[in-house]
Amino acid sequence: MLKMTHINRVYRTELVETHALREFSLEVESGEFVAVTGPSGSGKTTFLNIAGLLEEPTSGSYLLEDHDVSRLSDNQRAKIRNEKIGFIFQSFNLIPDLNIFDNVDVPLRYRGFNASERAKRIEEALDVVGLTSRVKHLPSQLSGGQQQRVAIARAMAGKPSFILADEPTGNLDSLMARQVIEILEGINAKGTTIIMVTHDPELARRAHRTVHVLDGQVANPEAHYSSLPAAVDASNNAA
């Protein structure tokens, strides 16, 4: 479903050259729930950017559902992000001017669905996260947990191939965090692949598999459906 092979990503400024990812390879199967962990500066964010087609790799190949997506135009990447990828961010990133309904509507608009199709999908998505009664509310009128559930609805409404979650519980207290992770598990159980970047070892443990990134490479390439190694705990605490 997602296959990255020998991905390199180099950032250049006038003075410095930073290798954010080096020879990074990773394969994710359809239906998996993968946690990506690693200390700050390890290359997690760069991985997420490239996996989410927000950035292009400097070299290497990236196959998404058997199509090479490593060398696409800006437009083509936008189209794939819209149709195949759902994003969930640490700070929710809802549009403050728009109400809940319109926020979930955003990716569907760019998809070009007609009004009734959009309404149906928004309804369904909000139903999954239990917020159908709040469609007219603005994000500022909701709690953080509710906002993140709206963001999940927005990510799901387009029925993507996989969801990329960036520290989805990072800005939430533990109760709200649990609700959010349960919803994600529910979605995954219905077949949607989830790739989640997190610092939280407890959260990582709930994934099927944990990929640990260190210095721009996968530190545990052999890990499959295993529990988190002790070494990673240590590095997380350090971060």
Next chain:
Amino acid sequence: MTIRPILSALLRNRTGAILVVGQIALTLAIVVNAVFIIQQRLEHIGRPTGMDVNNIVSTRVQGFGDDYDHLATVREDLAMLKSLPGVVSAVASNAIPLSGSGSATGWRDSDGEDPKSASGNYYNVSAEVMETFGFSLYAGRTFTPEEIDSRVVADTPGNYLPKLVMITKELAIELFETPDVVGRMLFDGLGEGTQIIGVIDRMMGSWVGWENVGNVALLPSVSDRPWTRYAIRVEPGKADAMVPVIEKALEDRNITRVVTSTETMESMAKSSYDADKAVAVVLTIVVFLLFIVAGLGIVGLASFTVNQRTKQIGTRRAIGARKRDIITYFMTENWLLTTIGVAIGSILAVALNLWLADAYGLERLNYWYVPAAVAALWILGLVAVAGPARRASKISPAIATRTV
């Protein structure tokens, strides 16, 4: 504070800088040219007329009946008008100075070969011309009632010339190169001569936009063509009140004629200058709005830069910059932009003026307008940036340690 780091910061935020510089440059170019035009118009409107414009009422009568005797009517009208309470004096004239309507002709200094010539308005007037218009005599004398030439048009050539004339100093100097011309002869285009008996200090003719408006000749004559205008000098401050009184007094004489266009000379002069005044007013408004818009533009962009650099400013404060240093920084930055703007603007201003002079015959700029406008924009820039700079200086040094 050194300018180098400010300059390099500006170069990195080029767009904002270009917007400020562009606004300042255009503003300067417009303001310089607009103020120059305004100044010219005000000078034009403010020229001395040589007459007591504020206390004169004018009117026009037109006879139409078979039994209408124009020459007798004029005589009686003038006597009646002079007897009205509030009236100082009255004169019959074919036209009223400053009104936009009148006649002009070319005058010559001799009837010989290759004469000098000058054109100017002329007025066919009755004897009371001097006390009515209120001009002052430079030399010589005015007409006596006996000298007024009353003719029947049908018997005389179209452009007949009375034997005596009074002229303005300006016309005298243009033709004879001296104002002392009493006793000399003035000639018309046909070579007919008339003797100059008086020279008027100053009197403006009919068309205020005409370059020869100061060249005036007064001819002592009343024709029997069935119409004339009267100028009536009234007691000071009574002009407006006397308009209906005069109109009614003339109408009440019940002659087969129409009395029209009774109005104060002041209002006639005012409408002659309408266009000049409109130009001055419109351009004043434009200049005023420009200063507001350009000022707000500087405030807006300075606020934007301050917002963008909140953290940087906090850091500067944290490492020891005083509030004064922050204010100086922004003032200097803005002063630099204004200076670049006015430098470009000065060139634009002069170029615009040259182009206007070339395409529309506008006069060349007095170049001191440029430094005056530069100074004004410098002040505007400093005043406009003061607010945002003060706000920047109030940014807490604690911002530096926050992660936002």
Next chain:
Amino acid sequence: MFGYYLRLGIKSISRHPALSFLMMLAVGLGIGVSMTLFSLHYTMSADPIPEKSDQLFAVTLDAWDPEDSYRGNTQGLPPWELTYRDATALLESDIPTRQIAMHKSYFTLNMDASEIKPFMVTTRQTTKDFFEMFNVPFLYGSAWDSATDESLEQVVVLSKATNEKVFGGVDSVGKTIRLNTHDFRVLGVLDTWEPKIKYYDVNNGAIDESEDLFMPFALSAALELPFGGNTNCWKQEEIVGHQGMLNSECIFIQYWAELTSAQQKSEYQAFIDSYANEQKKLGRFERPINNRLDDVVSWIEINEVVPSDLTIMVGLAFLFMAVCLFNAVGLLLARFLAKSPVIALRRAVGASKRAIFSQHLVEVGLIGLGGGLIGIVLAVFGLMGLSTLIEDIDHVARFSWSLGAIAIGLSLGATLLAGLYPTWRICRVQPSSQLKTQ
């Protein structure tokens, strides 16, 4: 998607009413000032008779002073009017479809045994084609015919306003009015006819109203009517009485010809040139041959009906608008850059650059629209202000639907153009910038 962008634009504007209003005000001030002056310019230079302006020609002949050209040597134009003798000679030609010789005069209109106080009227003495040539509408009756042009019959056509003043607006055809000491029979009454520019006689008050009444040209000589407009003479000649004026080299007659084809025009040009050449043999027309046929639009132009002051002010006003637009660009840039996070998010969830570009251009367009509306309001007040500053320009200092459309178009166009840069800048926001923890 346009509807969606429109909704987003309105939302964005209403979320930041103060800043949005400031931007609209900046644009609106620029539009308001420039449209105030442009409207006046536009109305004064507009084609007053577009349906046939290219077939109507002002005829001018250069019979002026051999020593000195008429309007100064720079322009090389012949005088704007003709002598009486040249005008009557040209009337003999049968080349033009229609042609008129005319001048302005005035009378005292006095009715016997009437409540109406005698009053002055302006008149136009013209040959009969005037009305058909300039598409002058009739309310009652009609113009005179060519026989009347010859017969010296005292007939008159009244303007609608004069008919209202004298006859209370009823059909007055056949009634009599008294002008000075002459009785005239009313032949026709005009309907409302208000050309904004008095293009058929621009040199005697280009924005004056048309005359109060019209009568056959031949009556001018027969009744020795005074010449009410500009009269200019150059020659040192004895002029005795009215007949003297008619025989003189003084100019006071306006002359127009209607020429419907290029061939007809060149035939007529040849005719007036050969007339001038014949006159040369008689010792007149001592200047080089310089006879012109100018159509309505170029006639308005060469006679500088639009004062150059106004043109200069229009130019300065457009420069002022440029300053306002600079301002609006600065504000837009600040506003859009502040929106970067939201735009990055839209990009992340799949908006193409094009979609972001369109969305923000629509928002810019809304600001332009708002600015245009503010500008129209300001221009309407501005024109009212100008009317109070300058007498008798009410009819040209007037806002119209087409000027409104121009204002909106100008505002939209200028704002969109100015908004291109901020919009382009905002499209370049990296979608990945959302992922960086905030």
